[in-house]
Amino acid sequence: PAQAERQQPSQVVAANAGRAQEALRVLEEFGRAGDPLLAAEAAAIRYALYDLEVDLMRACGAAAGRRELLLRCHLYLITSPSPRLLETVAAALEAGVRLVQYRAKQADDLERWQEARALRQLCSSHGALFIVNDRVDLALAVEADGVHLGQGDLPPAEARRLLGPDRLIGRSTQRIEQLRQAVADGCDYVGVGPINATPTKPGREPVGLAYVREAAAESPIPFFAIGGLDAGAVAPVVAAGGRRVAVVRAIIEASDPHAASRELLAALQEEA
Template identity: 55%
Template structure:
């Protein structure tokens, strides 16, 4: 009986140590997320949600559990992973800490059942709350970055696709659309995964042209739809409220239709005739001027824009432009990206 009692006490101490470590881990991760909500987003409601969750975690951190802590005897204090030593962007930092919190809450949910019958239930519900918080916050992040993005690169098939995109990202690009109409799906999937990783390494948004299924498969930030693609409402049902949906428009009616449908942004053009849109007449600078006065969501002038005419497009009212050939075929994409951005910020 004595041995059984002693063994039970030992197991209880181990459980307390596990609870202690994961209560700390959950609270620390929530604090990191809270700081970004407070100072990065200036969002009092999201910050308050994080604070409430953090305080709820703290309420379970009793003196009894804390007393079981044995930092010198914990082999986990010397374990590390190369990915923990660097964060390439705010997005990767937030995602890492959401994962940290969710894993900790799952541990607390399971081991908590051995400590208090109610503890498992509480942390199960909290885990679902954190999933919702992550969805809301990452959607918020996407929309904020969209509003801050002034240059949008739409890819075209080139041999040095990844190199060109990375060079543009180094120049300050924050919004990329992967557009490829003819490659096999497997090739597109592989390229999309690599491009998405590149974009997120540089803190940029990654959009897929047309293909909602591909956007979901690679967890892209959104999708761009043409006038003949599926309705925005259907895409929204599939993608959820937190991903971005863009729509191409060529005239005033299409612009108003896209806004009414719930597009997050639109393309305005083609401003000039372009081989990217064979046979499509240019919408011209008048449409750019109309958008500048009437469009209530982010919009990007697109179509035949290059270094020789970007200032005409800006003078017509554009604050954001999308380009294809002028970057995809550039000898020095980094410098061209920097030039475009400098012109877009000059007003």
């Protein structure tokens, strides 16, 4: 039945790219035990396939391509200032992260533009979506895939007018009424949280897993649980109905961001 529902080229590409990537992942994991060369070749081909998928998706249509890729993203990396920012994001991308948001509240515009441009190029080389926090102008300047808006930022309708129909718009939400409004405003995804207290959002009261359950029951668009989450916190989120998580410190502050990313991805895959 699922095959009959795929009426668009982009849907066929996404489904079969996913099959090929999973097959290569199996070869990679089996190869680690007794054939390191096979494991390395499978990994290299899998990463190259991500780039091919992006090219094919863009050929099928930019908007459709971005939204198809978004649906397949279960781990969302949000950056915070770090002297090892590019190195850390590169390690996460190499581990399989395919959705990155650039968030820098305190930097000046020139520094933001330089970092965002470098990260955009890095994400493009790995076939990952690149989102800019708050700043529609910066997103346009570096040709980002979209923008993420807080409740106090530009209204989504105005952001859509500036960005056009092809780019993604995300929205932070803390309760179900805000999620409903984000859907009505035409947002492509929402953040749900903070699930736990986090220094990233000082003074923000955590919403716990109850809101995750509400979002799982009602949201017609992808939602990412966020707030003090790491690999050990994935299981309760999934049990509450969440299939996607967003993290900051769990990867940005990890001593080994590649391993931390792989652990998070494995936890999400295992629980799903």
